Amino acid sequence: MTGKKPASRAPHKRAHAIKIPPGAYPVFSPKVASRLSQALRDPQVVAAAARVIAHKAEDLRVAVLGYVDRMEEAARAADLTTTFEQAHEIRGLAGNAGLVATGRIANGLCKYLDAIDRAGRTPDQTLVALHLEAIARAARAEDEATRLGDTVANELAALVDKKLAEINDSARRKTGRDAPAGGA
Amino acid sequence: MSGTTFEHLKALVVEDNVHMRTLLRSLLTALGINHVYEAGNGADAFAVLSDKSPDLILTDLSMKPVDGIDFTRRVRLSHDSPNPYVPIIMITGHTERHKVEAARDVGVTEFLAKPITAQGLFLRIAEIVERPRPYVRCAEYFGPDRRRRADELFTGPWRRHEDFENDLEIK
Numbered sequence: 001m002t003g004k005k006p007a008s009r010a011p012h013k014r015a016h017a018i019k020i021p022p023g024a025y026p027v028f029s030p031k032v033a034s035r036l037s038q039a040l041r042d043p044q045v046v047a048a049a050a051r052v053i054a055h056k057a058e059d060l061r062v063a064v065l066g067y068v069d070r071m072e073e074a075a076r077a078a079d080l081t082t083t084f085e086q087a088h089e090i091r092g093l094a095g096n097a098g099l100v101a102t103g104r105i106a107n108g109l110c111k112y113l114d115a116i117d118r119a120g121r122t123p124d125q126t127l128v129a130l131h132l133e134a135i136a137r138a139a140r141a142e143d144e145a146t147r148l149g150d151t152v153a154n155e156l157a158a159l160v161d162k163k164l165a166e167i168n169d170s171a172r173r174k175t176g177r178d179a180p181a182g183g184a
Numbered sequence: 185m186s187g188t189t190f191e192h193l194k195a196l197v198v199e200d201n202v203h204m205r206t207l208l209r210s211l212l213t214a215l216g217i218n219h220v221y222e223a224g225n226g227a228d229a230f231a232v233l234s235d236k237s238p239d240l241i242l243t244d245l246s247m248k249p250v251d252g253i254d255f256t257r258r259v260r261l262s263h264d265s266p267n268p269y270v271p272i273i274m275i276t277g278h279t280e281r282h283k284v285e286a287a288r289d290v291g292v293t294e295f296l297a298k299p300i301t302a303q304g305l306f307l308r309i310a311e312i313v314e315r316p317r318p319y320v321r322c323a324e325y326f327g328p329d330r331r332r333r334a335d336e337l338f339t340g341p342w343r344r345h346e347d348f349e350n351d352l353e354i355k
Contacts, residue, residue: 016322016323017320017321017322017325018320018321018322019318019319019320019329020318020319020320020321021318022316022317022318025269025319026267026269027316028239028313028316032190032192032193033313033314035188035190036190036193036309036310036313037310037313037314038188039188039190039215039216040215040306040307040309040310040313041306041310042188045188045214045215045216045306046302046303046306048214049211049214049215049302049305049306050301050302050303052207052210052211052214052302053207053211053300053301053302056203056206056207056210059203060203060207063203088246088277089201091277091298092201092204092244092276092277092298093201093203093204093298094299095298095299095300096204096207096298096299096300100299103277103298103299107277110277110280111280114280114283115280118282
């Protein structure tokens with residue numbers, strides 16, 4: 001339990017919660033837990049795992065470029081659903097592919113399209129097109145992080161934040177309470 | 185590597201992107217977990233869960249036809265769930281708050297944001313192994329206790345019956 005408990009009943013409806021402590025449900029045996037703890041903190045194991053990620057980066061970069069091609073194709077066909085799906089794949093993989101700015105831009109686009117979808121509104125085509133162009137350029141740049149990728153990602157993130165605020169304001173005016181568009 | 189292997193530990197990776205699935209499998213193998221099963225969505229994962237009884241699950245959020253949230257809900261609440269207490273780490277690129285909250289509220293144990301790092305993944309596993317949380321069952325929720333930390337500054341709102349256990353009844 002947290003903090004100082006109330007001295008008297010609160011107006012909130014009480015939930016009858018049953019707490020089930022570790023051990024009353026199956027947990028890792030002390031022996032396995034101890035060995036796992038050691039392995040998880042073993043610098044050699046952590047380094048080996050980091051090497052695994054580094055080793056996969058080039059494969060992931062190639063995969064991201066494939067998603068970029070498909071995203072552009074879907075955008076040309078005005079297929080917003082597939083465009084969003086490909087952008088989602090890009091944001092999931094780009095960071096581990098070493099394409100950090102690409103991932104950030106794709107994340108901004110996904111956040112925006114998610115908010116638009118939830119608010120039942122039509123996306124701003126200019127904003128979407130800007131993101132698609134930026135994702136493609138950043139992913140294909142040989143040195144995306146050191147060129148304009150980060151700057152573009154920052155500027156687009158600010159634009160998305162502004163658009164999300166607009167969606168929130170509009171929904172608040174309609175419902176008188178918080179809107180669904182906010183990102184975490 | 186230290187050469188430590190965990191012969192009896194089993195993990196399940198649920199991820200529709202084959203590249204990410206392979207990466208996660210490789211990370212678990214680097215840790216010494218050799219029995220790593222894979223599924224491409226929540227429906228297939230539930231079948232693997234029933235068949236292989238993994239000790240740990242890593243799952244993506246967005247998958248079709250059954251996503252990570254519905255999969256977690258089924259694991260925690262379904263009458264045919266083989267292990268409602270299995271630790272579930274949700275690995276996701278989603279930063280939308282409503283999705284993270286939805287995942288928390290169906291009983292995800294830990295979250296890990298993409299891009300994946302070895303330290304990030306290992307910290308989540310360590311949290312599960314070293315500090316297993318109580319499970320809470322109430323009308324609206326079953327899963328790991330969402331009150332993770334003891335916050336001395338927390339002043340409410342107080343909702344649970346146990347929060348009032350020592351109250352004096354006012355008659």
